Amino acid sequence: MRRAGDGGGGGRAAVAMRGKAARQLVKAGKVVYTIRKRTERRRLPMRVLLIGCGAVGLSLAAALYQAGAQVDLVARGETARAIREGGIERRGILPHALVPPGNVGLTERPEDVPGGYDYVLISTKVTGNEELAAGLALRKTDLLRGEGRLVLFQNGYGNERPFVGLFEPSRLFHAYIPIGFRRMQPNVSEVTVLKAPMDMGSLCGAPGTACAALAEALDKGGIPCRIDEQLGKTQWSKLLYNCTLNALGAILRTDYGGLVKSEDSVSIMKGIIREIFAVMRAGGYETFWPDATAYEEEFFFRILPPTYAHRSSTLQDIERRLPTEIDSLNGAIAGLGQSLGVETPCNTFVTQIIRAMERLY
Structure with a gap:
């Protein structure tokens, strides 16, 4: 599996240190810096898994890459080959965005992903949710890290049902997209209509702010997005x-x-x-x-x-x-x-x- 870059050295095991004021501590695999008696946890890049590389998914991946996230994709066949060889491109009425080849991770099956994601984004067709949920069930314990969330970028009613038994309701979020997309090529998405910003939130009563970082990243990457506390x-x-x-x-x-x-x-x-x-x-x-x-x-x-x-x-x-x-x-x-x-x-x-x-x- 090809992995994304480390976002400016985020994955390095050591850094240059000068003097007693800049001491490096390693605890449980995480680097903590103590500077003048003030402890700060090093901020790692947002890790996102995106499943579904159609017109919507390609545009989301381009936005997240532009915002500095580490993005892994589940893609197969012609789509995977096109992304591996030519990267990803977003065209149309939103800002143009390019992801050069080799800058996103690629795997064919959700059960084979590395795990430890802050967000898992589902932008597949609803018709595949049962099969997808069965695959994700094999990685239930390590798919998400910390307060990680699963977000459905899908049309329709009741799409979350196959995932309810796998994830706590507080981890399940939805995004509704009043934006038109068209897939021009296997790795190229065109934005054709922008009716309003994308709305993201919970149908289970969880605070929408739990997805604030994801919404901000998408917005920064050129797809208008906002948190919606009235998602129903x-x-x-x-x-x-x-x-x-x-x-x-x-x-x-x-x-x-x-x-x-x-x-x-x-x-x-x-x-x-x-x-x-x-x-x-x-x-x-x-x-x-x-x-x-x-x-x-x-x-x-x-x-x-x-x-x-x-x-x-x-x-x-x-x-x-x-x-x-x-x-x-x-x-x-x-x-x-x-x-x-x-x-x-x-x-x-x-x-x-x-x-x-x-x-x-």
Whole structure:
């Protein structure tokens, strides 16, 4: 496995010392410096493992490298070869970023990583969470160090379930990304849309500040990021946006702007929105709008227009003949509706169409 650089000598075992005022002590493998009776623990580079080197993961890796973090990646096949030979590049509307070859660690399986990470970032497709959790279970005891956290950078509802039995709820965090990404090449990601900063926090009541260092690093590396102490509301706002646009854009094979050109597609979008609010009311969930009418007004006139040119991840998956995340989006709404006694014909219909399209690959 190729390892990242030591961030300016952070991995060296010894340093030059002059006089009694600069004494080096080594305890339990950690270096402590005593300078004029004041003890300071040497600050090591943030260690991050990133699993999932698609469009989102590549951009995250570039940001963390730019911020000085030590980054290890889990990647396979063509993606791993491209990163090993050409590094990583982020293009688009955010600052351009390059990771030269040899500056990130690479391994093919999560169970083979070194361990001892401050953060483990999951940016794979939701459809692989069960298998991924099984792999991480083999490294449960040494994957994270100290107060390390696992952060899910994924769309949808209920994505954390496979990981709940492996990690304490206080270690599980989510990040919701109102940013559009497109994978140009196996090691190149393009940022196409920036609707708002990325929101990061906990759905389990843990303080979001536990991920403050990660949020600051991403922000420093060119991806706007903020801590969100109301992540439950943010989750539902993200679900509203994605469920309204992703599947329908894939079915009609159009960008988001194309969806508002037809009264019929607008009617379907409104139906999806109203069903989601009905499910929220029945389940006791909240978001930032009191009802569907208030959300529709803001959605069609303020939220949607800046993203007209974006093509949904579901459409990109369909075009590449890959499994989609429909079951964690509209499919999850339909499932919740069924369990709560709420009818969801629009969400159910688009879910069935996407599933049928997948079976025709």
